Amino acid sequence: MDSSDNLSPAKELVKRITEKARKAKKFIGDRERIESLALKDKVTLEARGTRDVLTRRGSPAFVSRITSRSAPQTEIFFGLPDERQAGIMEAAAAYLEERLQEGMSLLFMDKMMGLHDGHTHHCRTVLTPDYARLLVMWNRLVFDLPPQGRGHEPQQVQIMIPEWADHARQKGLPPVCILVDADSGVTLALGSDYFGEVKKGHLRMAMYREKQRLLRGDGGGLGVHAGGKVIRALDSETGKLEDRGALFFGLSGTGKTTLSVHHFWLDPARQETVIIRQDDFFVLSPSGEAFGTEDNAYIKTEGLEAEGQPLLYAGAVSPHALLENVYIDPETLEADFFRYDHPHVPGGLCMNGRGIVIRRELDFTDNRIDLDRVDLIFFITRRETIIPPVMKLDQEQAGASFMLGESILTSAADPTKAGQSVMDVGTNPFIVGSKGEEGNIFYDILKRNPGIQCFLFNTGGFGGRDMDLEAEGLSEPGVLDRLKSYLGGEKPATARKKIIRELRDGEKVEFKVNLVRYELSNGDKRIRDKSRLESICREIEKGKEDPTGYKLLKVCALAGQKIKIQDSAAFIRGIARSNVTWKREDYWGYQVPAAVPGVDLSRFDETRYYSPEEIKALKDGLRAERIAWLHGFTDLDPRIRNIFG
Numbered sequence: 001m002d003s004s005d006n007l008s009p010a011k012e013l014v015k016r017i018t019e020k021a022r023k024a025k026k027f028i029g030d031r032e033r034i035e036s037l038a039l040k041d042k043v044t045l046e047a048r049g050t051r052d053v054l055t056r057r058g059s060p061a062f063v064s065r066i067t068s069r070s071a072p073q074t075e076i077f078f079g080l081p082d083e084r085q086a087g088i089m090e091a092a093a094a095y096l097e098e099r100l101q102e103g104m105s106l107l108f109m110d111k112m113m114g115l116h117d118g119h120t121h122h123c124r125t126v127l128t129p130d131y132a133r134l135l136v137m138w139n140r141l142v143f144d145l146p147p148q149g150r151g152h153e154p155q156q157v158q159i160m161i162p163e164w165a166d167h168a169r170q171k172g173l174p175p176v177c178i179l180v181d182a183d184s185g186v187t188l189a190l191g192s193d194y195f196g197e198v199k200k201g202h203l204r205m206a207m208y209r210e211k212q213r214l215l216r217g218d219g220g221g222l223g224v225h226a227g228g229k230v231i232r233a234l235d236s237e238t239g240k241l242e243d244r245g246a247l248f249f250g251l252s253g254t255g256k257t258t259l260s261v262h263h264f265w266l267d268p269a270r271q272e273t274v275i276i277r278q279d280d281f282f283v284l285s286p287s288g289e290a291f292g293t294e295d296n297a298y299i300k301t302e303g304l305e306a307e308g309q310p311l312l313y314a315g316a317v318s319p320h321a322l323l324e325n326v327y328i329d330p331e332t333l334e335a336d337f338f339r340y341d342h343p344h345v346p347g348g349l350c351m352n353g354r355g356i357v358i359r360r361e362l363d364f365t366d367n368r369i370d371l372d373r374v375d376l377i378f379f380i381t382r383r384e385t386i387i388p389p390v391m392k393l394d395q396e397q398a399g400a401s402f403m404l405g406e407s408i409l410t411s412a413a414d415p416t417k418a419g420q421s422v423m424d425v426g427t428n429p430f431i432v433g434s435k436g437e438e439g440n441i442f443y444d445i446l447k448r449n450p451g452i453q454c455f456l457f458n459t460g461g462f463g464g465r466d467m468d469l470e471a472e473g474l475s476e477p478g479v480l481d482r483l484k485s486y487l488g489g490e491k492p493a494t495a496r497k498k499i500i501r502e503l504r505d506g507e508k509v510e511f512k513v514n515l516v517r518y519e520l521s522n523g524d525k526r527i528r529d530k531s532r533l534e535s536i537c538r539e540i541e542k543g544k545e546d547p548t549g550y551k552l553l554k555v556c557a558l559a560g561q562k563i564k565i566q567d568s569a570a571f572i573r574g575i576a577r578s579n580v581t582w583k584r585e586d587y588w589g590y591q592v593p594a595a596v597p598g599v600d601l602s603r604f605d606e607t608r609y610y611s612p613e614e615i616k617a618l619k620d621g622l623r624a625e626r627i628a629w630l631h632g633f634t635d636l637d638p639r640i641r642n643i644f645g
Contacts, residue, residue, distance in 0.1 A: 008080070008181060008183070008184040008186075009080065009081055009086060009089060009181075010081070010089065010179075010181035010184045010186035010188070011181075011184050011186060013089055013090075013092070013093045013159075013186070013188070014126075014157050014159065014186055016093060016097075017093060017096050017097070017100075017106070017126070017159070018126070020097060020100055021100055021105070021106045024100055026100055026103075026104065026105040026106060027105070027106055027108060028105045028106065028107050028108070028129075029107070029108050029109060029110070031109070031139065034107055034109070034132045034135050034136060034139075035132075035136055037107075037129060037132035038053070038060065038062075038132040038133040038135070038136040039052060039053055039054075039060070040052075040053075041053055041062060041063075041131075041132070041133045042130060043062075043063055043064065043065055043131075043193065044061075044062045044063040044133070047063040047342075047343050047344070048061075048063060048328060048330065049330060050328075050330060050333070053133075054333070055323070055328055055333050055334065055335055056332060056333035056334055057317060057318070057319045058319045059318065059319050059320065059321045059322060059323065060133070060136065060322050060323070061322075061323040061324075061326055061328045061335065062133045062137070062195075062322070062323065062324050062325075063324075063325060063342070063343075063344075064193045064194050064195070064324060064325060064344075065162075065193055065344045066162075066176075066191075066192045066193055066194040066197075066344075067194060067325050067342065067344065067345055067350045067352050068194060068196065068352050069192075069194065069196050069197055069200060069429075070176050070178055070191070070192050070194075070197065071429060073174065073176045073177050073178055073191075074178040074180065075177070075178065075179055075180065076180040076182055076432055077179070077180070077181060077182065078182050078183055079183060081179070081181070085179055087173075088173060088174070088177055088179065088188075088190070089179060089188060091168075091171060091173055092159075092161060092164070092188055092190060095161065095164070095167055096128075096159075096161070099128070104128065104129065105129050106126055106127070106128065106129070107126070107127045107128070107129055107132055107135055108124060108125065108126045108127070108135075109124070109125050109135045109138055109139060110122065110123070110124045110145055110150075110154060111123050111124075111125075111138060111139065111142045111143060111144065111145065112142060112143040112144065112145045112146070112149065113142050113143070113202065113203070113206050113293045113294065114143075114206075114283070114291060114292065114293050114369075115143065115291075115292065115368075115369055115370070116291045116370055118219050118291075119210065119219075119220075119221065119283050119291040121155055121156065121202075121205075121206040121209065121293075122145065122149055122152065122154045122155045122156075123142070123154055123155070123156050123157075123158070123202045123205075123206070124154035124156070124157045124158070125138050125157075125158050125160065125198055125202070126157065126158070126159045126160065127159075127160045127162075128160070128161055128162065128163060130162070130163065131160065131162045131163075131193050133195075134160060134162075134193065134195055134198055136322070137195045137198070137322055137324070137356060138195075138198050138199075140296060140322050140356050140358075141199060141294055141295065141296055141298060141356055142202075142293075142294050142295055143294075143295050155185055155209070156185035156186070156187075156202060156205040156206065156209070157185065157186050157187075158186075158187040158188075158189060158198060158201045158202060158205075159186075159187070159188050159189070160189045160192075160193075160197070160198065161188075161189070161190050161191070162191065162192060162193035164176075164177075164190040164191040165191045168190070168191065174190075174191075175191050176190065176191035176192060177190045177191060178190070178192070178197065178201070180201070180204065180205070180432070182205075182208050182432050182433070185205050185209065186205075187201040187202075187204070187205060189201060195298075195324055195354070196298075196354070199298060200429075200430055203223070203280075203281050203293065203430060204430040204432060206223070206293065207223025207281065207283075207430065207431075207432070208223075208432040208433065210222070210223050210283050211223065211432075211433065211438075211441070214286070214441070220283075221283040221284050221285040221286070221291065222283070222284045222438065222441045222442060222445065223281060223282075223283055223284075223428075223430075224247065224249065224281065224282050224283075224284050224290075224426060224428065224442075225249065225250075225256075225280070225281060225426060225427050225428035225429075225430070226247040226248055226249045226250075226256070226260075226280075226281070226282055226377075226427075227247070227248045227256050227257060227259070227260025227261070227278055227279040227280060228245065228246060228247045228248065228260060228277050228278050228282055228290055228292070228371050228374075229245075229246055229260060229261075229274050229275055229276045229277050229278075229364075230243050230244065230245055230246070230274065230275040230277065230371065231243070231244045231246050231264070231266075231274050231376070231572070231576045232244075232266075232271070232272055232273050232274065232275070233266060233272050233573065233576035233577045234267075234270045234271075234272060234577060235576075235577060235578050236577050236578050236579040237578045238578075241270075241271055241272070242576075244375035244376050244576055245290065245371035245372065245373050245374045245375050245376070246371075246374075246375065246376040246377070246378065246572075247282065247284075247290060247371075247374055247376070247377045247378070248260045248378045248380060249377065249378065249379045249380060249402070249405070249426065249427045250379070250380030250381075250407075250427050250459075251380075251382075251405065251407045251422070251424055251427045251429075252300065253300065253382070253407075254380045254381065254382045254407050254427075254459055255380055255382070255459040255565075255568070256279075256380055256427075257279045257280075257297065257299050257300065257312070258308075258309055258312065258459075258565060259378065259380065259457075259459075259565075259568060259572070260276065260278070260279045261276055261279055261297060261299075261309075261311050261312050261315075261362060262274070262309070262311060262565070262569065263310075263311065263363070263364050264569040264572050264573050264576075265566075265569055265573070266573060266576075273364060274364045275364060275365065275366055275368075276311075276359065276362060276364050276365045277292055277365075277368060277369050277370065277371060278292035278293070278294065278369050279294075279297035279298070279299065279359075280293070280294055280297070280298065281293045281294070282371070284374065284442075284445060285445075286444070286445055286448055287448070287449070288373055288374050288445065288448070288449035288451075288452060289370070289371065289372060289373065289374070290370065290371040290374050291369075291370045292368075292369025292370050292371075293369075294369070295359060295369070296356050296357060296358050296359045297312075297315070297356065297357050297359055297362075298354060298355075298356050299312055299315075299316065299354065299355050299356075299357055300352065300353065300354060301316060301323070301326050301335075301337050301353040301354060301355050302337065302338075302340070302351060302352075302353055303337060303338060304316055304337040305337070308564070308565045308566075309565070311362045311363060311364070312357065312362075314361075314362070314363075315355075315357030315358065315361055315362050316335070316337070316355045316357055317335065318357065318358065318361055320358045320361060321355055321356065321357050321358070322355065322356040323335060323353070323354070323355045324353070324354040324355065324356075325342060325350045325352060325353050325354060326353040326354070326355065327339040327340060327341050327342075327353070337353065340353065346489065347489055374449070374452055375451065375452060375453065376452070376453050376454075376455070376575065376576075377398065377452060377453070377454045377455070378454075378455050378456075378457050378572075379393075379398075379401040379402070379405075379427070379454070379455070379456045379457065380407075380427075380457045380459055381406050381407050381456065381457070381458055381459070381460070382407045382408055382458065382459050382460035383407070383408060383458050383460045383461075383560075384408065384460050384461045384462075384464035384514070384557075384559055384560040385462070385463070385464050385465070385560060385610075385618055386462070386606050386609075386610065386615060386618045386619065386622075387456075387458040387460075387462075388458060388462070388585070388592050388593075388604055389457065389458050389459075389462065389563045389567055389568070389571060389604055390455055390456070390457055390458070390568075390571045390575075390592070390593060391455060391456040391585070391588075391590035391591065391592055392453070392454075392455055392582055392590065392591035392592075393454040393455060393456060393590060393591075394454075395443070395446045395447060395450075395454075396443075396639050396640060396643055397454070397456075397588075397589070397590060397643065398446055398454035399439060399442060399443040399446065399637070399639070399640040399643075400626070400630065400640050400643045400644070401454070401456050402425070402426055402439055402442045402443075403425050403426075403435075403436075403439045403629075403630055403633065403636065403640060404423055404425075404626060404629060404630070405423055405424040405425050405426055405427040405428070406421060406422070406423045406626075407421075407422055407427075408421060408422060408460070421622075421625050423625075423629050425438060425439065426438055426439075426442070434635055435633060436633035436634065436635035436636035437635060439633065439636050439637070439640060440635070440636065440637050443637055443639075443640060453575075455575065456590070457568060457571070458563055459563055459568060460559075460560060460563060461559045461560025461561055461562050461563060462560040462561050462563060462603065462604050462606075462609070463503075463509075463511075463560045463561050463606075463608070463609035463610075464511070464514070464557070464558050464559050464560035464561075465558055465609075465610075466555050466556070466557050466558070467499070467555070467556045467558060468553050468554070468555055468556075469494070469496075469516070469554045469555065469556050470553075470554045471521070471551045471552065471553050471554075472551065472552050473547075473548065473550075473551055473552075474520065474540075474547040474548075474550035474551060474552050475547040475548045475550075479552050480537065480540060480547060482518075482552065483518055483520075483533065483537060483552055484537055486517075486518045487530060487533055487534055487537065491515075491516070492516045492517065492518055492554055493516075494513065494516045494554075494556070496513055496556070497512070497513055498510050498511065498512055498513060499511050499513060499556070499558060501558070503608045503609060504607065504608055504609070504610075504611070505608050507608070509561065511558040511559065511560075511561070512558070512559045512562075513556055513557070513558060513559075514557045514558060514559040515557050516554060516555065516556050516557070517554075517555050517557065518533075518552055518553065518554060518555070519552075519553045519555050520533060520536065520550050520551065520552060520553070521550065521551045521553055522549050522550050522551075523549070526553070528555075536550070561603060563604075567599060570596060570597070570598045570599045571593070571596060571599070573597075573598075574593075574596045574597055574599075579597060580593050580595070580596050581593065581594040581595040581596075582594060587619050588619075623644055623645070626644050627644045627645050630642075630643070630644065
């Protein structure tokens with residue numbers, strides 16, 4: 001941290017607390033002591049009802065009260081904080097000073113992101129002692145400082161006060177609040193004990209620092225939310241083994257880590273292989289290099305199984321793994337990746353189980369995390385209707401895909417919005433500053449490196465649709481109460497898990513029921529938005545709305561035919577071997593596969609699933625979403641902003 005006298009309020013807070021803790025000999029960085037405290041983690045022991053935090057294999061499996069990042073409570077500011085933010089910071093400092101005076105220690109750990117000399121970041125995490133597990137996880141995820149870096153002050157600091165909520169309520173302050181001083185490299189995380197807040201807090205600060213250096217012409221690069229590897233395959237055009245650096249962009253739950261940490265069933269007899277470098281953030285340079293940030297992989301664990309994800313599964317059940325919010329059987333102490341019980345989540349289910357797996361324990365790794373050259377970029381989306389499993393993009397289309405960062409919401413997020421589009425620039429929820437500026441930087445990197453090939457991958461399904469199962473008048477007895485229970489979190493009952501549909505060519509195909517939800521219809525209008533449904537219920541109860549015009553519809557959302565990891569692997573093998581035959585798709589102008597070895601492309605023929613009118617409606621709807629989104633970025637290059645109209 002800056003040692004000058006002219007400190008920002010955030011840096012002043014860090015200096016003030018650090019100096020008081022050191023003076024009282026309460027600034028503890030001893031890792032053995034931190035590990036010992038973590039093994040007695042109270043939140044975990046209370047939740048699991050066990051004597052210690054270990055699984056049968058000897059790996060820690062922690063439980064947190066907060067089970068996801070507190071994105072809505074995250075506030076990023078530049079320069080001075082506003083009056084409210086400054087008041088919260090001062091209250092946090094006063095709380096820590098009071099606790100130090102009472103004899104509490106503060107734990108800290110200095111670590112390093114990145115290995116390349118020009119792209120390393122000295123990061124410090126400071127934490128109250130009841131939550132030592134967060135530092136144990138932090139220690140496992142990133143690198144130790146080299147000897148020459150020890151003893152220096154860090155470039156960025158994150159202070160965590162997980163127990164803040166109870167204190168804050170007494171003082172009339174927000175129980176959860178994440179304050180980010182972008183310019184000073186300080187994050188104050190109050191009220192969260194979720195490890196992702198530590199990881200992403202430091203990545204957010206490091207990536208902003210990289211971008212500022214790039215814009216100043218002082219090195220740096222664009223921080224990208226992507227995994228990466230080297231794919232070594234026998235090229236059908238050159239007849240030689242070719243190494244291609246690949247990046248995989250994707251929002252959480254789309255398969256980014258799965259594809260980043262997978263061998264694609266390449267042929268070892270032909271000396272084909274992959275070399276896994278990183279599962280999360282890279283720094284992409286103007287010259288087309290990509291520099292990794294973390295040592296190990298922080299993965300999602302829901303439904304993790306050995307057949308489709310053998311490398312990740314082996315890593316997650318290793319004695320050296322670290323699990324978070326994964327169900328542990330109290331009798332066998334084995335992890336169950338298909339059970340989601342959690343005592344601190346509304347509804348009792350946590351759909352965000354996590355694990356830190358040791359990258360070097362996985363097959364197909366080496367001791368590097370960087371890519372000397374990026375040749376392939378894959379933007380991963382998850383859709384269920386008409387998005388093909390793979391599309392080849394030109395530079396402008398790739399720039400648009402970067403800006404769209406699109407996928408769909410799942411039922412785990414909100415059943416009333418499941419299946420609706422979600423977009424995040426760069427598939428990166430951690431951008432600091434202008435998002436249009438990030439898109440322009442990415443587009444410029446593509447133009448500087450014309451050899452980079454870009455693709456849009458769908459890892460969801462194909463051919464899905466909504467079906468109405470039943471309809472009842474909202475004025476009929478008990479129907480309004482059923483809608484209110486649904487809005488309160490109760491899922492509609494259905495005994496149907498799968499439905500047989502006859503396709504347009506006559507083939508009968510089984511479709512999985514993704515979820516069942518309620519909607520209201522009023523004439524030709526259909527309403528599924530939660531806030532609108534709640535508003536209608538309130539108006540009816542107040543007598544301001546007549547329920548007789550409404551019908552309650554039970555709607556079944558059918559998942560598309562699953563695009564399996566085996567399919568995605570076959571497409572990637574074909575791309576790496578240069579043996580995919582491409583053709584132009586007329587509506588979007590993308591290139592789509594005409595032939596891929598080992599893949600029956602008729603499974604992804606839209607005319608088998610939809611009528612011409614349905615196809616046009618689906619594509620027109622998606623086009624309108626994309627146009628509205630891109631036109632919201634006034635500083636974005638017009639060639640990207642206006643690509644769809």
